Amino acid sequence: MATNNFKPALIIVDLQEDFCPPNGSLAVTNGRDIIPTVNKLLDLPFVIKIATKDWHPQNHISFASNHVNKKPYVDFTTIINPSNPAETYETRLWPDHCVQGTKGAELIHELDMSKIDKVVEKGQVKEVEMYSAFYDPLEKPRVSDSGLAGVLREKGVTDVYCVGLAFDYCVKCTAVDAAKEGFKTYVVGEGTRAVDPSVWEEIKGELKGKGVEVVNCDGDEVARVGKV
Template sequence: MTGDFRPALIVVDLQEDFCPPNGSLAVPEGRDIIPLVNKLLALPFVIKIATRDWHPRDHVSFAANHEGKQPYTDFVKITNPNNESESYESRLWPVHCVQGTKGAELVPELHEKIDKIIEKGIDSRVEMYSPFYDPFTSPRVFDSGLAGVLRENHVTDVYVVGLAADYCVKSAALDAVKEGFKTYLVEDCTRAVDAAGWPECKKGIEASGARVVSMEAPEVQRLMTAQSNA
C-alpha cells in the first residue's frame, strides 16, 4: 500500500452469541454476512482487527442483573463510576458473550487472517458498544487501545463490518471518524438488531462523516484492484 492509503479492516463482534441459530442475542441474518467478510479478509489491508464483547457475568448490560427488568424492552441508567454527574440511559440485553464461554468465541467460519483481537465490555460497570472506548469522557473508564494500534500501523482509512449495524458497528464507525480516520462502513457486511430503524440510523452515521458503502463501491473496489496488482 502507498503511504497515503493504508487501510485497516475492523471486524466488529462477529461472535457466536450474535449469530443465528443458537446465539443468545442473535442478530437476524447475522451469519449471512460471513462469506463477504471473508472476502474482505482476503484483501490487502495493512492490519485486520477483530473485536469481541468480553463481558463478566455481572455486566451492567444484562437484564438478568437488574431485578424486574426485561431484555430488549427495558433500559437502565448507567453512571460514570468516577464522576456521578455523567450518566446515560442504555438498553438492556440477554446475557451474552460472557468471558470464556462458547458464545463469546469468534465464529469458526472466519478465515484465520486476523492480525489482532481487541476485547471490549470488560468493565462490568459500563456499557461499551464502541471497540475504542466507553461513552464517558470526564473521565473515560476504559480504553481498549484500538486507536493506538491503528496509529502504530500508520493507518489512514478504516473499513468497518460485523455486528450489529445499529449498535457496535455504528459506534465503531463514529469513533473512527472522531479519531481522524477516513471511515467506511460496508453495508453488505453488517446486519441490524432493529432492521426497520436502520435507514434512519444510517443517516446519522453518514452525518458524522463516515461513509456507508457497498461491496461494489469504489472504496472497496480500490482494495480489490490493489490485490490484483500485488
Template structure:
C-alpha cells in the first residue's frame, strides 16, 4: 500500500434545506444519496468531514435582503465586492432564505450517519460574501480570512493527499469545493453516484464536468480504481 496515500472524504451540505420534501432549496433526489455516503463513511478515510451552509439572517445571498425590483430568488443577481478590496467583485445569483443558523433547515439530514463524521465545518457565516466552496469565499486578492472555514488547515494537519467530494449540489457547492481543493494542492475527485445537481440534465451535468476537468478535478465512479485504493487500506 502507498504510504503517501492519505485520502479524505468531504460531504458537502447534506442539509434539510437542500433536500425534499420541504427544503427551501431542495435538490431533486437529494436525500437518496445518503445510503451511498454512509457506505463511504465506513471506508478508512483518514479524515471524514461534513460541511454545512450556516448563514446569518442578513446574508448577502438572500434575495429578501436586497431592494426591489432586483431581488427575485433564482433570477436576480448581485455583484458582491471583496470586503477587503472593492476592486475585486463576484457576481452571484440570489436565493430564497436557506440554512439560517439555528433553524431546522440548517441541520444535516438524519439519514446521514454523523457518528462516523470526524468534523463538521460550518461555512457561509460571513454575511458579506457568498461562499459556495467549503474552503474560501470566491476572492483571492486578498482571500477574505474572516470567511475562511479553516478546512484546508484541517486536511493538512491530518496529512491528507487526496480529497473525495460528495453531497449537494454538484453544480454549485460540490463543484466549487472540489475546484478549491485542487487549488489547495490536493488530488481531487467527485464521486458521481454520491452527488446530485440543481440542473440534472445532460447539458447541466456535462457543463460542470467540463469545468471541473479543466480545473483538475476528476469525476469517478464508486466501482473505480480510486475508491478501490481506499478500500484496500482496510487490508493493511
C-alpha cells in the first residue's frame, strides 16, 4: 500500500552513446535492449527523474590511451588522491569514452528527455575515476562530489530506483552509494546490462550484502511507484 512518506526517485545511469551498440567505443553487449524498460519507468510518477552522464576530459586517467604501453580492459592503474598521496585505489583502464562535447557522450536519442528532471555530469576530474553518480571512492579528502545526495534530500526522496549502464560498474557503485546515503535502493534488473554478463549473480549478491535489492520491472517494488 503506497503511503505519503514513500517518495521514489529514478536514476538512469550513463545511458550514453559510447556505452551502447552499434557504435559506442565502450559498448555494453545488448545495452540498447534496456530502452523499453527505461522508458516504461519514465512514465511512472517518480518525484524526480535523473539521468547521469560520464563527462570526461580527453586526458582522463581511466583512458588506456593516456598510459604508456597499457591496454583497455586488460590493464589497471593506481588512482592517487591529489590532496593525500597515502590514499589510493586501483582502477581498470578503458577505451576513450564519453569525452566532453562528443557524440559518444550524448544521452541516447531514444531516451525521452522531456521526462528527465535533471542531468548529473560525473567523472570530470582528470586524476580520479568516478563510477558512482554520487562521488568518487576517495574520502580523505573527497575529490569529486556531484551533489546528487543533496538533490535527492531536497525532494524528500526515500527510495531510489537505479537503471542504466553498466550493472557491474557505474550502476552498482551508484546503487551502493545511494544505500550508504540512507535511501532504500533497488536496481531494476531488466533496466541494466553488465560489461561482463558472467558476473551478474556475483554482483547481485554483492549488492544484497550492501542493502540493495535487484528487482523485476513487473514486481511489487516497481508497482508501488505507480500508486504514488
